[in-house]
Amino acid sequence: MESIELDALDLRLLDALQRDASQTNQQLAADAHISPPTCLRRVQRLRKAGFIERQIALLSPDRLAPVLGHGLQAVVEISLDRQGAEALDAFEARVVSDDAVQQCYRVSPGPDFVLIVAARDMPGYLALAQRLFSADANVRNVKAFFSLKRAKFEPKVPLA
Known part of the structure; x- marks a missing residue:
């Protein structure tokens, strides 16, 4: 896993994903006020660096x-x-x-x-x-x- 510095945008993306990881890249990008390609690159980078372990469904x-x-x-x-x-x-x-x-x-x-x-x-x-x-x-x-x-x-x- 690569070592990266987290900035405010990374933290916003991580926060949004842990609230609802089912949202589309377009929704996530709009919420974070960035372009969809930038959003996708950032999320992939966070995943590769190990900040996002996995995405799961929470059952009731x-x-x-x-x-x-x-x-x-x-x-x-x-x-x-x-x-x-x-x-x-x-x-x-x-x-x-x-x-x-x-x-x-x-x-x-x-x-x-x-x-x-x-x-x-x-x-x-x-x-x-x-x-x-x-x-x-x-x-x-x-x-x-x-x-x-x-x-x-x-x-x-x-x-x-």
Whole structure:
């Protein structure tokens, strides 16, 4: 990845894209007050430099609930017995490869990891806990907090 300096235009483009990445290049260019070719070049440059990791669709859990069920979301704190770099890296690699783990943070002080996980139901969470936590001899403590309501979910990075 190339290293580039970000200017005010780059930040405007990044902000607009993280609000709505589905807009056309023409819409994005008009919002940023630049020509479509300039806009396209800038966005490609930002993508190549790694500022834009990927574009995804954010799904509505409430709209999917009648079809899939409400599911469970949990915030899980994990403490390990051994905190050496190798043990931390091994645990992290194992949990991030699991589709049920939506977010993984290595934190300090307190627990070693905080995970945001999703499961279809309580038996699904139990299977996840067995797979990721109980089967790992290095996991000392697991503390799960189950979400009753999602008040806010905003993956946007503050750029101002």
